[in-house]
Amino acid sequence: xxxxxxxxxxxxxxxxxxxxxxxxxxxxxxxxxxxxxxxxxxxxxxxxxxxxxxxxxxxxxxxxxxxxxxxxxxxxxxxxxxxxxxxxxxxxxxxxxxxxxxxxxxxxxxxxxxxxxxxxxxxxxxxxxxxxxxxxxxxxxxxxxxxxxxxxxxxxxxxxxxxxxxxxxxxxxxxxxxxxxxxxxxxxxxxxxxxxxxxxxxxxxxxxxxxxxxxxxxxxxxxxxxxxxxxxxxxxxxxxxxxxxxxxxxxxxxxxxxxxxxxxxxxxxxxxxxxxxxxxxxxxxxxxxxxxxxxxxxxxxxxxxxxxxxxxxxxxxxxxxxxxxxxxxxxxxxxxxxxxxxxxxxxxxxxxxxxxxxxxxxxx
Numbered sequence: 001x002x003x004x005x006x007x008x009x010x011x012x013x014x015x016x017x018x019x020x021x022x023x024x025x026x027x028x029x030x031x032x033x034x035x036x037x038x039x040x041x042x043x044x045x046x047x048x049x050x051x052x053x054x055x056x057x058x059x060x061x062x063x064x065x066x067x068x069x070x071x072x073x074x075x076x077x078x079x080x081x082x083x084x085x086x087x088x089x090x091x092x093x094x095x096x097x098x099x100x101x102x103x104x105x106x107x108x109x110x111x112x113x114x115x116x117x118x119x120x121x122x123x124x125x126x127x128x129x130x131x132x133x134x135x136x137x138x139x140x141x142x143x144x145x146x147x148x149x150x151x152x153x154x155x156x157x158x159x160x161x162x163x164x165x166x167x168x169x170x171x172x173x174x175x176x177x178x179x180x181x182x183x184x185x186x187x188x189x190x191x192x193x194x195x196x197x198x199x200x201x202x203x204x205x206x207x208x209x210x211x212x213x214x215x216x217x218x219x220x221x222x223x224x225x226x227x228x229x230x231x232x233x234x235x236x237x238x239x240x241x242x243x244x245x246x247x248x249x250x251x252x253x254x255x256x257x258x259x260x261x262x263x264x265x266x267x268x269x270x271x272x273x274x275x276x277x278x279x280x281x282x283x284x285x286x287x288x289x290x291x292x293x294x295x296x297x298x299x300x301x302x303x304x305x306x307x308x309x310x311x312x313x314x315x316x317x318x319x320x321x322x323x324x325x326x327x328x329x330x331x332x333x334x335x336x337x338x339x340x341x342x343x344x345x346x347x348x349x350x351x352x353x354x355x356x357x358x359x360x361x362x363x364x
Contacts, residue, residue, distance in 0.1 A: 262291025
C-alpha cells in the first residue's frame with residue numbers, strides 16, 4: 001500500500017473511532033494500518049501549525065479564518081480534543097455573532113464528539129448546556145410573538161397610505177420581516193418587544209420604534225478596516241468587511257466621549273495598539289441620527305487626550321458624509337480613522353465642527 005494510502009487509512013480509522021481516548025489509542029491504530037512514527041510526527045506538526053494559526057485568527061476576531069485552520073487540523077487528527085474544543089468554542093462565538101443555526105449545530109456536533117471521546121468532559125458539557133439554554137430562549141420568544149396580521153391591520157388603520165413615505169413603508173416592511181423571523185440576539189428581544197409596544201402608542205412613537213430597528217445587530221452598518229500604515233481619517237465605510245487586521249496588534253480599549261443634541265456615537269472599535277513597531281489609534285464608529293431632522297453634511301473633530309484631558313493630537317475634520325449623502329432620522333452612518341499616536345493616549349473626545357440639518361419635510 002502506498003504511503004499516502006496508509007496515511008488516509010489512518011485518518012479514516014480516527015474518523016470512525018467511537019470509544020474514549022486512551023494513551024494507547026493512537027499506537028493501536030497506527031500499528032493496525034502500518035503508519036510510521038515519523039509520519040505521525042509529521043501529521044502532528046501540521047496539526048499544531050493549524051492550531052496556532054487558528055488561535056491567532058480567533059484572537060483578532062477573524063472567526064471564519066480560524067474555523068478554516070481548525071477544520072484542516074481536524075481533518076488530519078479527528079480525535080484531537082484540543083482541536084475539537086477550540087472548534088466548538090469558535091463555532092459558538094460565530095453563532096453568537098449572527099445566530100446562524102448552522103454554526104450552532106456545528107458547535108453542538110463538536111461538543112458531542114468531545115463527550116464521545118471523553119465522557120466526563122466538563123468543558124464540552126458546559127457548552128452543550130449553554131447551547132440548549134440559548135435555543136430554549138429563542139423558542140420561547142418565537143412562540144409569544146405578536147400576531148403579524150394584527151400589526152398590519154393596526155398600521156392600515158393608523159396611517160393613510162398617502163401619508164406614509166416610501167422610506168417609512170420600507171422600514172415597516174423590514175420590521176414585519178424581522179418579527180416573522182426567529183429572534184436570536186438578547187438585545188433584539190428587548191428591542192422588538194419595545195417596538196411593538198410603541199406601535200400601540202402613537203404615530204410619533206412608531207417612528208421612534210422604527211428608528212431603533214437600525215440598532216439591532218445585523219441591521220446597522222459594519223465599520224471597515226482602513227488602510228493601515230499611514231495617518232488618515234476616512235468617512236463612510238463599506239459593509240461586510242472585517243473590523244480587525246492581524247497587522248494591527250490591539251492594546252487597551254480607549255473611552256470615547258461625544259455630546260451633541262440629536263446625534264449619538266457608538267464606538268464599535270476604539271483601541272490603542274501597535275502597527276509595525278509604532279503606536280496607532282484605531283476608531284470605528286457609528287453615528288446615529290436620533291433627531292427629527294435630515295443630516296446632509298456632518299464633520300467631526302477627534303481629539304486624543306492624555307490623562308490630564310489635554311489634547312496630544314487632533315484630527316479635524318473627519319467627514320462622516322459624502323456629497324449627496326443624507327442621514328435620515330433614525331438612520332446610522334459609519335466612519336473610521338487610523339492615526340499614529342503616542343502611548344500617552346488615555347481617552348478620545350469627539351465634537352461636531354460642521355453640520356447641515358433640515359426638517360424632515362423641508363422643501364430646501
